[in-house]
Amino acid sequence: MLAAVGVESIDDLFVDIPEGVRLRTDLSLPAPLAEGELTAEMQRLAGMNRPATQAVSFLGGGVYDHYVPAVVDALTGRSEFYTAYTPYQPERSQGMLQAIFEFQTMICELTGLDVSNASLYDGGSALAEAAFLAHAETRRQRILVSGVVHPEYRRVLATETHGVGLEIVEVQGDGGGLTDLAALRAAIDGQTAAVALQQPTFLGGLEDMETAVQLAHAAGALFIAVVDPLSLGLLKPPGEYGADVAVGDGQPLGNYLNFGGPHFGFMAVREKLLRRLPGRIVGETVDSQGTRGFVLTLQTREQHIRRERATSNICSNQALNALAALVYASWLGKEGLPALGELCAQKAAYLRQQLLTVPGVRALTQGPVWREFAVRLPLPAERVVHALAVRGYLAGIDVGRWWPDLSDVLLLAVTEKRTRAEMDAFVEELRRLLDDPAAYEARATEARHD
Amino acid sequence: MTETIFELSQAGRRAFSLPALDVPVRPLDELVPPEQRRQRPARLPEVSEVELVRHFTTLSRKDYGVDQGAYPLGSCTMKYNPKVNERVAALEGWRGLHPYEPEELVQGALRLLDELGRYLAEIAGLQRTTLQPAAGAHGELTGLLLTRAYHEAAGNRPTKVIIPDTAHGTNPASVTMAGYEVLAVQSDARGGIDVADLRAKAVPGEIACLMVTNPNTLGLFDEHIVEIAQVIHEAGGLVYYDGANANAVLGRSRPGDMGFDIVHFNTHKTFSTPHGGGGPGAGPIVVRDILEPFLPVPVIAREGEGATARYRLDYDRPLSIGKMRTFYGNFGVLVRAYAYIRGLGAQGLKRVSDAAVLNANYVMAGIRDVLEIPYERTCMHEFVASGAPLKEYGVRTLDLAKRLLDKGVHPPTIYFPLIVREALMIEPTDTEPKPTLDNLIAAFHEVVEEAKRDPQLLTEAPFTMPVRRLDEVRAARQPVLRQRFSDDEDGAASGQDGHRR
Numbered sequence: 008m009l010a011a012v013g014v015e016s017i018d019d020l021f022v023d024i025p026e027g028v029r030l031r032t033d034l035s036l037p038a039p040l041a042e043g044e045l046t047a048e049m050q051r052l053a054g055m056n057r058p059a060t061q062a063v064s065f066l067g068g069g070v071y072d073h074y075v076p077a078v079v080d081a082l083t084g085r086s087e088f089y090t091a092y093t094p095y096q097p098e099r100s101q102g103m104l105q106a107i108f109e110f111q112t113m114i115c116e117l118t119g120l121d122v123s124n125a126s127l128y129d130g131g132s133a134l135a136e137a138a139f140l141a142h143a144e145t146r147r148q149r150i151l152v153s154g155v156v157h158p159e160y161r162r163v164l165a166t167e168t169h170g171v172g173l174e175i176v177e178v179q180g181d182g183g184g185l186t187d188l189a190a191l192r193a194a195i196d197g198q199t200a201a202v203a204l205q206q207p208t209f210l211g212g213l214e215d216m217e218t219a220v221q222l223a224h225a226a227g228a229l230f231i232a233v234v235d236p237l238s239l240g241l242l243k244p245p246g247e248y249g250a251d252v253a254v255g256d257g258q259p260l261g262n263y264l265n266f267g268g269p270h271f272g273f274m275a276v277r278e279k280l281l282r283r284l285p286g287r288i289v290g291e292t293v294d295s296q297g298t299r300g301f302v303l304t305l306q307t308r309e310q311h312i313r314r315e316r317a318t319s320n321i322c323s324n325q326a327l328n329a330l331a332a333l334v335y336a337s338w339l340g341k342e343g344l345p346a347l348g349e350l351c352a353q354k355a356a357y358l359r360q361q362l363l364t365v366p367g368v369r370a371l372t373q374g375p376v377w378r379e380f381a382v383r384l385p386l387p388a389e390r391v392v393h394a395l396a397v398r399g400y401l402a403g404i405d406v407g408r409w410w411p412d413l414s415d416v417l418l419l420a421v422t423e424k425r426t427r428a429e430m431d432a433f434v435e436e437l438r439r440l441l442d443d444p445a446a447y448e449a450r451a452t453e454a455r456h457d
Numbered sequence: 458m459t460e461t462i463f464e465l466s467q468a469g470r471r472a473f474s475l476p477a478l479d480v481p482v483r484p485l486d487e488l489v490p491p492e493q494r495r496q497r498p499a500r501l502p503e504v505s506e507v508e509l510v511r512h513f514t515t516l517s518r519k520d521y522g523v524d525q526g527a528y529p530l531g532s533c534t535m536k537y538n539p540k541v542n543e544r545v546a547a548l549e550g551w552r553g554l555h556p557y558e559p560e561e562l563v564q565g566a567l568r569l570l571d572e573l574g575r576y577l578a579e580i581a582g583l584q585r586t587t588l589q590p591a592a593g594a595h596g597e598l599t600g601l602l603l604t605r606a607y608h609e610a611a612g613n614r615p616t617k618v619i620i621p622d623t624a625h626g627t628n629p630a631s632v633t634m635a636g637y638e639v640l641a642v643q644s645d646a647r648g649g650i651d652v653a654d655l656r657a658k659a660v661p662g663e664i665a666c667l668m669v670t671n672p673n674t675l676g677l678f679d680e681h682i683v684e685i686a687q688v689i690h691e692a693g694g695l696v697y698y699d700g701a702n703a704n705a706v707l708g709r710s711r712p713g714d715m716g717f718d719i720v721h722f723n724t725h726k727t728f729s730t731p732h733g734g735g736g737p738g739a740g741p742i743v744v745r746d747i748l749e750p751f752l753p754v755p756v757i758a759r760e761g762e763g764a765t766a767r768y769r770l771d772y773d774r775p776l777s778i779g780k781m782r783t784f785y786g787n788f789g790v791l792v793r794a795y796a797y798i799r800g801l802g803a804q805g806l807k808r809v810s811d812a813a814v815l816n817a818n819y820v821m822a823g824i825r826d827v828l829e830i831p832y833e834r835t836c837m838h839e840f841v842a843s844g845a846p847l848k849e850y851g852v853r854t855l856d857l858a859k860r861l862l863d864k865g866v867h868p869p870t871i872y873f874p875l876i877v878r879e880a881l882m883i884e885p886t887d888t889e890p891k892p893t894l895d896n897l898i899a900a901f902h903e904v905v906e907e908a909k910r911d912p913q914l915l916t917e918a919p920f921t922m923p924v925r926r927l928d929e930v931r932a933a934r935q936p937v938l939r940q941r942f943s944d945d946e947d948g949a950a951s952g953q954d955g956h957r958r
Contacts, residue, residue: 008816008819008891011819012815020814020818023678023680023834024710028683028715034806036802036806039802049545052568055565056551056565082510082517084543085513085514085517086523089543090524090538091734091735093732095530095870098859098923099867100521102520103734103735105459105519106513106734112461112939113501123938130783132591132595132782139634160783163779163781166753167602167781169605169778169779170634213493242494256783263789264555264556265789266551266789267556268591268782268784268785268787281938292929294926295928300927301927302929304933305936314626314639317630319630320594320597320633321595322593323592333462336501338506338509340501340504343472343473343475344501345498349485352485352488352489375489375490396562404557
């Protein structure tokens with residue numbers, strides 16, 4: 008091969024690298040491992056973790072431990088899908104293109120909106136993209152975001168939009184897990200590009216979305232609904248209550264927890280906003296013989312055509328994660344998605360009721376909830392989380408990590424995986440802890456050292 | 458044509474199984490009031506499990522991955538993805554981790570992220586890493602927001618970012634999203650940055666940053682890179698390395714040594730994590746120590762060294778730009794990149810680049826006599842050819858690409874970079890064996906021969922794919938972006954029998 012190229016050595020191919028910046032020594036990296044050694048090393052490292060899937064977990068906060076059926080692994084594991092590139096040559100990529108078209112259909116059905124893109128990075132960045140879209144559409148600078156939208160989404164929103172100078176204004180919560188609608192009413196004005204609320208809220212409450220939409224629209228602002236797609240088997244779709252944009256994280260649909268990623272974000276909008284959508288979109292067309300086929304379309308929105316005037320810089324999507332969601336939603340189907348939603352609602356209601364019988368435990372989230380809710384504890388939530396972790400329980404999320412004045416608040420999610428027996432045992436464990444925390448923790452410390 | 462999963466749907470079919478309700482049942486209205494519920498079910502498919510599996514298996518057979526054959530898409534680095542990386546990434550100890558578990562339960566994950574960050578810093582020749590960005594473009598935005606924070610902390614307000622005319626489209630788009638203006642710099646006759654033009658544009662106080670891909674999208678290493686970085690630094694700007702083409706220089710040269718301050722890597726290119734049909738990837742960035750205070754939170758903090766080191770997520774960083782991801786990045790992708798680096802080590806990585814550059818030069822030599830090579834230099838991991846000579850036969854580069862499909866070859870990237878007419882950007886990658894490269898070269902020869910003899914074979918291609926040439930104009934002019942249902946008009950919640958066929 009060297010002869011065909013016309014050089015004597017591999018080094019001759021690197022002559023364009025200036026002498027001064029050629030690396031003369033080996034990179035300082037660990038010695039290479041044979042495949043068997045690598046596997047053992049990775050097993051050793053993974054073994055230093057305690058996966059939530061093997062504990063009795065009530066962790067949620069945007070990532071939920073629903074059962075992932077075997078068909079998801081079998082189909083996303085087809086290497087024609089996972090080792091393919093973005094479908095730039097549509098005639099050779101009809102499989103993924105059709106799958107994305109089906110995914111877009113699924114997102115439209117779930118959200119009740121007209122058009123969906125092919126997916127975005129995650130829930131937080133999808134919210135940021137929605138803010139860019141609202142700014143471009145309304146030419147206004149201010150985004151009102153409810154204080155009970157996921158705190159990490161709000162942080163991503165503020166970070167990603169800082170460069171272009173969007174003003175992110177937080178609307179306070181009502182103290183019971185919902186947005187303070189009076190505060191929202193007072194904050195909206197003619198400078199407001201969009202209002203963003205989450206349904207259910209980060210603390211599990213169910214918002215009055217209709218009223219919030221009316222407030223936004225009366226001021227000429229767009230309304231962005233942040234939603235969990237799995238909730239939309241049971242809950243009203245954003246299109247029905249008047250949202251212009253729906254965004255969220257698709258993890259609950261057939262994606263593993265994976266320490267927070269990769270998952271996928273999604274975005275669906277009303278038809279009139281179609282040309283402002285960021286990212287890839289697949290459309291139906293025909294081939295030269297009139298046969299149906301699918302292509303990436305409306306690309307004049309995108310960075311490779313429009314460069315600095317593109318709707319976004321995004322050039323990928325989370326196709327494989329979106330495929331997992333499509334397979335999962337097809338596995339559940341029209342009946343299964345609402346059935347699963349109700350199962351979660353029943354189990355969450357049961358746990359909530361049982362927890363509120365424990366002395367010192369009070370409701371934080373007011374009103375109805377779906378799969379997740381917050382309670383006040385007579386101890387710092389962080390202390391409870393750590394004490395119960397020793398017993399194999401992931402009790403929930405210490406909300407004080409974002410709101411120091413809520414350090415006694417624990418956020419719990421209940422998926423279909425949790426059994427009544429597990430929940431009863433958990434409640435008893437919490438009862439014992441709260442009964443005499445110091446003694447309980449001393450026993451836990453002993454157990455850890457045994 | 459394959460029916461969609463919605464068209465396959467038949468009322469009453471099901472694949473799912475759910476556990477029985479084991480808590481006392483309460484009326485649904487008590488739990489979630491009717492006004493909060495959807496009144497008409499989402500029209501999700503109703504299919505049996507075997508139908509579901511056959512549908513997506515059928516679709517997969519209409520796709521093409523690296524496992525099936527060569528994929529010489531320029532600037533995409535479609536190399537083989539080792540199977541062991543898939544296996545180890547699927548360990549329950551990784552994929553079963555919840556991002557809000559207490560830190561003491563995820564020490565293995567934090568250790569992996571810390572070590573991967575240090576490996577990438579070593580490969581880049583810089584100091585600190587954030588693994589949050591989801592993709593190269595996301596890394597660019599992160600890097601530009603760091604640039605902004607750096608200048609703001611120094612009390613400066615530069616407004617422009619310089620980009621060569623050969624840059625990927627994501628570069629200018631990221632500049633806009635970061636609130637900067639694009640200033641283009643020309644290429645010189647050898648395909649590098651025109652240093653005189655750069656000097657004229659690098660006005661001190663105005664330039665926030667220069668973004669460079671090196672080797673660039675012509676597959677050429679910029680011989681003046683050290684001087685270029687100096688020009689920008691003297692003007693007070695930072696220099697950003699778009700690592701899309703890093704597969705050319707692993708262990709050969711380090712961006713940090715060239716003078717770059719910020720580097721992004723595409724793990725799905727350089728470190729062989731699968732592309733997934735468009736994602737997920739990961740776009741970690743590595744920065745010079747002067748930028749460390751501004752990195753997104755959380756940063757992984759290490760206490761102690763070696764086997765007894767303890768790790769935690771550090772959010773207490775007052776100068777941080779904030780957060781680029783909801784959680785910590787595309788962790789499952791990063792596990793694969795980590796495994797790839799551990800499997801290869803320093804010499805293995807260097808061999809990767811050696812093979813990538815040799816393969817590209819070999820293919821370039823093999824097609825030099827049938828296609829125009831506008832920049833006749835030793836290339837790095839990729840090169841650009843031009844299909845312009847075929848225009849006299851009424852054939853465009855697009856036609857050539859479509860005909861390559863019939864030859865069992867995935868076409869290269871076409872019509873990029875923009876400064877080359879009828880461009881074909883070819884990147885064979887390091888993992889392709891010589892027979893595959895010879896097939897690729899032979900396919901180019903055959904297609905060019907056909908263009909001269911029977912151009913219709915190209916202009917009407919492909920002939921052997923699941924569909925013939927698709928009408929992209931129609932797709933854009935009359936957008937159909939989701940399945941239509943027969944009950945769409947009246948909005949009735951009829952069953953699923955009436956899908957459009």
